[in-house]
Amino acid sequence: MxxxxxxxxxxxxxxxxxxxxxxxxxxxxxxxxxxxxxxxxxxxxxxxxxxxxxxxxxxxxxxxxxxxxxxxxxxxxxxxxxxxxxxxxxxxxxxxxxxxxxxxxxxxxxxxxxxxxxxxxxxxxxxxxxxxxxxxxxxxxxxxxxxxxxxxxxxxxxxxxxxxxxxxxxxxxxxxYLPLNHKINEVEISKDPIQGFYFRLEELEFFNKTDFSFYIPSKNDWVSAPILKTTQTDRFSVFYKKINAALKEQRSCMFWVFESDTKVQRHFATWW
Structure with a gap:
């Protein structure tokens, strides 16, 4: 590993x-x-x-x-x-x-x-x-x-x-990271650095689906590409509670969304 x-x-x-x-x-x-x-x-x-x-x-x-x-x-x-x-x-x-x-x-x-x-x-x-x-x-x-x-x-x-x-x-x-639903082709930036989207707390309901699982990496791992298969993930309810606690402390957090064993995205949740 x-x-x-x-x-x-x-x-x-x-x-x-x-x-x-x-x-x-x-x-x-x-x-x-x-x-x-x-x-x-x-x-x-x-x-x-x-x-x-x-x-x-x-x-x-x-x-x-x-x-x-x-x-x-x-x-x-x-x-x-x-x-x-x-x-x-x-x-x-x-x-x-x-x-x-x-x-x-x-x-x-x-x-x-x-x-x-x-x-x-x-x-x-x-x-x-x-x-x-x-x-x-x-x-x-x-x-x-x-x-x-x-x-x-x-x-x-x-x-x-x-x-x-x-x-x-x-x-x-x-x-x-772009705001939710913002189209990449509407941004006057090279597309390569664009890694995902950022979500306010109420927007996280977008991910409340049974086939998704989640992981909140430590800040040191923000630089890492999401790790497949070996990551211990949470269901949405547990993930939501952890994110909510962090945002109450005014700390934006990266999170990884696993759709399957081979498909994963990284995004941010923000408090402001």
Whole structure:
């Protein structure tokens, strides 16, 4: 049986990137290729770290292949005892013979068609606190420019690097969920990141059918593709009580819907 960590790793590798035109975001996508498909046998995930940090650990595992050389990870730039920021990865692509400052993001977003603006303005996190527009602005105004700060030069010097010689790229992996009954062809986004729908509590009655069973994965498993056959599922009444309790605490939850041993979907339930 595949371990949960391996399942998370597979899900991470298979999660599509968001695609931006240069006017929307000036940094190109990092193309992760020729990676190891299985985690090393001695792989360990640090305890008690946030989901975003877990994705960085999985990215590090993916980069540990014959094609890439990781020169630096989470390089903190500090001046006068104040942390100015950090560079996620500095990676040497041995095939292309390029050194890359790589920033990485892994996000879950709800598409909110009622909001004004472009598709970027309509993607909001599951608990309504995390907006794609805000994230892109922070990356452009703060995260990527750190490379060119004078304080960073000394750190790069220890790696025998100069900022102007580095290519800056982004890996922005995301899962996007649409409102119930919203048609995919009405969304001005690449279809690949669209994984399912989000439901308010009363809309979950849509699934109250005898041939459906349900599973609520832990947050660490949100990145995983739903696991067939080995998952212990609930009937609708039990599932509904669990979801209702979570939503009362204002916590949006991913859930998996099993229609058969071979067909499964993933969606979100939301409190707002």
């Amino acid at each position: 595949i371990s949960s960590l391996q399942q998370q790793y597979i899900g991470f590798l298979n999660t599509p990137q968001l695609l931006f035109n240069p006017d929307e975001f000036p940094y190109s996508n990092f193309q992760l290729t020729e990676v190891r498909e299985n985690l090393p046998k001695d792989f360990k995930m640090p305890d008690s770290i946030r989901l975003g940090q877990r994705m960085e650990v999985l990215m590090e595992a993916a980069l540990s292949s014959h094609r890439y050389q990781i020169l630096s990870k989470n390089l903190q730039v500090i001046a006068k005892k104040q942390t100015l920021g950090e560079l996620d990865f500095i990676v040497k692509d041995l095939t292309l013979k390029k050194t890359i400052h790589l920033e990485m993001v892994y996000k879950f977003y709800f598409y909110r068609p009622e909001l004004t603006g472009s598709w970027i303005d309509k993607l909001i996190g599951p608990n309504a606190k995390d907006a794609l527009r805000f994230k892109l602005n922070k990356l452009k105004s703060h995260q990527f420019p750190i490379l060119y700060r004078t304080e960073t030069a000394n750190y790069l010097k220890t790696l025998d690097l100069k900022a102007e010689k580095l290519l800056q790229q982004m890996s922005f992996k995301a899962q996007i």
